[in-house]
Amino acid sequence: MKKLINNPDDVLREQLEGMQLAHHDLIHIHLDPAFITRKEATPKGKVALISGGGSGHEPMHGGFVGYGMLDAACPGEIFTSPTPDQMYEAGKAVEAGAGILNLVKNYTGDVMNFEMAADMLMADGIKVQNLIIDDDVAVKDSLYTAGRRGVGTTVLMEKIVGAAAEDGYTLEQLSTLARKVNRYGRSMGMALTSCITPANGSPSFEIGDDEMEIGIGIHGEPGIQREKMKTVDEITEMMTLGILEDPAYHRQLRAWSPEKGEWIDVAETDEPFGSGDQVIAFVNSMGGTPVSELYGVYRKMNEIIEKKGLTVVRNLIGPYITSLEMQGCSITLLKADEEILKYWDAPAHTPALRKGM
């Protein structure tokens, strides 16, 4: 197996130990159960922002713990949801009197476990909201999810909502902003190769030398179609138009209702992109694709966006939400209003993302 690892059973712990050694000035990594917190305690009265999910998508989420982004991250085993006790202990460690907002990618296990953890924390008298991110226009329902999957918007969400939390937003204000970011963000991905998990030791799926998979998920789950390899311009057009032409999406978001004292489904609809929109464009490597090729994607994507009358006003380019060493990329577009831009531009200081400080 061509991986820089020791025993597959030890991969997660050892990589976390390495991360701790490398970034001890910024973060603190707890084991048993595993969670990552900022080195400094949450300031009193600041909402605690937590995310988590299966490992294998680094630098997400642990690399985004720090000033201006997350207060804590819960890494599951590779491509496996973290457990409620990880989320509970992380919540107890970083809550500072203003409640917790959990940012949850829409995968069945993540949603269920973050709900259980929220129940446990609320039983301790802590206010908790769970915000589910479901931005992948490629796949509506799958083996892993009901509704859309949560992918690239998560990275932008953690930056923007993290900066607003730093700026003193209450839990309710923060939830409102997070729901807006989720409504405004859409993504689509593709893969040239499969990834290999350390536990399996073999590719998650087979793909021919002349084939690619469009609409791939971040766990190596199949996309919407298998095609013959195309040029970067053709691939980029497929993805960019897939996002821009996606119709209004109606979702049922699981949210805690303080009035009813139970988890309810909240209906929410996002509007399609339109001419005149300003967007933040995020061109992401799935891990094995070099940044040079991402610039090729960016070039064509920008051309298509401009032709449609939209403008890219900010961007992020690189490997931020990955699938181990998978070759491929994803595009995320986020409609940006004044509030979103303000917090995108605000300072952040984390192992993987640094801005303005």
Added chain:
Amino acid sequence: MKKLINNPDDVLREQLEGMQLAHHDLIHIHLDPAFITRKEATPKGKVALISGGGSGHEPMHGGFVGYGMLDAACPGEIFTSPTPDQMYEAGKAVEAGAGILNLVKNYTGDVMNFEMAADMLMADGIKVQNLIIDDDVAVKDSLYTAGRRGVGTTVLMEKIVGAAAEDGYTLEQLSTLARKVNRYGRSMGMALTSCITPANGSPSFEIGDDEMEIGIGIHGEPGIQREKMKTVDEITEMMTLGILEDPAYHRQLRAWSPEKGEWIDVAETDEPFGSGDQVIAFVNSMGGTPVSELYGVYRKMNEIIEKKGLTVVRNLIGPYITSLEMQGCSITLLKADEEILKYWDAPAHTPALRKGM
């Protein structure tokens, strides 16, 4: 060919166009001949710092153009030296009265072309120094180089010398610092897979599913040995000890002698690392290896370094000097004194590296 590209002949131009679109707030990309400059002109009296080399190692060098690092970068075709006219035009564009320091990785073509460019610039009355970086302990002489190859130290060099240039160092002071950084830095790399250049469309070398190549170069050139795949701990030990136990290295560095009015070989010897040394540790992905695996390398590397009585005081972890989509990694250790640490910590704002602003 599994690459996000159009016609192989257009790869470099198209990727540069994408980079320009993405980072027009920081850089300006010139075509025919190709070079990348900062958006703002060099402040009068500041030494202009220039680097360049074959493309395919992104984000190096173009991603390091900006405040606190390079004034200009010259990208050659993939794995091919840039031409003297690129370097000449870049020099003319950014020189601001205090001369030019060219940072040149030790490859025959790069060294020769940067010398020719320096001759052309000096004929125009501009002061120029060329600093050759030769930090790869794995290979002494090869098809591509006389002496050691220039690899990972280049990234640290561009940061440190760039900050000193910003701080007002004269050309002579800057050359002295750059020579020290080169004497203090050593690197070693390894590969799990070959890369594929767009022009060839096939792997630069064949490597078995259970094999790895130790001492690989950044152009897919062979290393010092082919071995059966080992654990990350074993691989890291091989590389870290290769660096730490490397004996004093005697080099002949090509430098311009103003007294003699010609290029001469300057003899220089670096000292081995020793107990008590403080080091900056750079764990680099060759492109296709995800950051999670780099943390596994970092963990073992740190353990070995500490056992030898040295201390890692700063680090850089990620894909910064790559070989397209090659899987593998390299380690660079740089002995850090007060001057080096000061300029490592100084602000930088470039497409690929940001610090303190």
